[in-house]
Amino acid sequence: MSIVYSVSRYPKDDERPDSSTDVTAVGGTAWAELLGIPLEQLVDVHPLTREHAERVRQLTGITLDLGKYDYFLEPSAD
Secondary structure: OOOEEEEEEOOOOOOOOOOOOOOHHHHHHHHHHHHHHOOHHHHOOEOOOOOHHHHHHHHHHHOOOOOEEEEEEEEOOO
């Protein structure tokens, strides 16, 4: 079993994402370091905030527009 990591974008005040980008190539270790949690605990959905925005852009090329959207790192089993 492997883990697939996605960055999902939700319009503010909406429960459905309008986009999801596979960011598995970045690797779980980099995501765990960014979020400040052990890799083995990187199994839940985690919000991405202003403090994460620049590093997310460096790792993925995704610019977080936090004024219009909420972003989450969503791991899932493949």
